[in-house]
Amino acid sequence: MHEPAAAQAGGPPTGRLSCTVGAGFAAIAKAQKPLDCRFRPRRGPAQHYIGIVRQYGIDLGSIRGTRMAWHVYGPYARAPLGALNGTYAAPAQTGTPGGSTLVGGEDNKVTLQPRVAQTVRGFNAAVGVTQFELTLSGSGGRRR
Template identity: 35%
Template sequence: MIRASLLAAAALMALSGPSPAQTTGQTTGQTTGQTTGQTTGQPDRSGPPPVVYVPPAPGTPIAQPQPVAPPQVVILQPQEQPRGNTRVGQLQCDVAGGVGWVFGSSRNLTCDFKPLNGPTERYVGEIRRFGIDIGVTGRSTILWTVVNTGPDIRPGSLAGNYAGASSNVAAGLGLGSAALIGGSGDQVALQPLAIESSTGVNVAAGVAELILRSAG
């Protein structure tokens, strides 16, 4: 009787299908296997898109790189300093006396040049010629304003020969008619400033030629 009951129960279970536990195990195994296989077999496409090079069409000109020109270097030449009229100091000369200063006569002199900047310079020289008759006796002192008519004046530049400037040259430099031009490179002008003589005669106005030498 018991045996017959067990056989009947087994037959009923066979007809009703697998149990829930078996179904769950089979489903889990199949799903895991399928998912793992699909994930492992397919490539990962989450990265950046690939770069595809497209060659230019035939006959298309290819731009060539243009050379870069070097920077230009501009050299500015110093401009020549124009001739000016710059007062640079005073020249005081003691003129030796004599019986009379007449046309064409000469007198020795000693001079001190006192520049605006720098030490005093000593000169000796000679008035080579007077342009007018001056009946002056005794010693006299002539004071000239020294004017630089060139780009530069240096120690010893007053040494040289001087002569009266023409009216046009004197006017162009802003000098008087009694001014003398000479010195180093003819760039020194002597403009009479004051005269002291025994008779008060304007001695400097009659000086036509003058020579100065540096006395060291």
């Protein structure tokens, strides 16, 4: 996965999105799990999002506390509050579930590319996500 392809699909690099999956067990491909996410734009304050994973492309087993991370690309010099609101899904032409980028947000203007990151299980679970939704949380970018 190279950044230039993602940049062409969704604009210049906008920042990073990190999420933690809530408690649950994803033994089937169509599991729904809550997300708690933090978007760190290149410019501007951090933004807190909540969401739900609608579909995983792989069996993740027990996923409580699993962390996922993406590089965010979009048409923003400075990402506005709520810039990541919306539904994200893997493009149909990728051929491998969750093996590539996710596209979504308002008018599908945002592209998320899984980051190379180590987790406790030794892989970034983001590569297995094929669909999820995000909504800006009322707490903004502040930590709880």
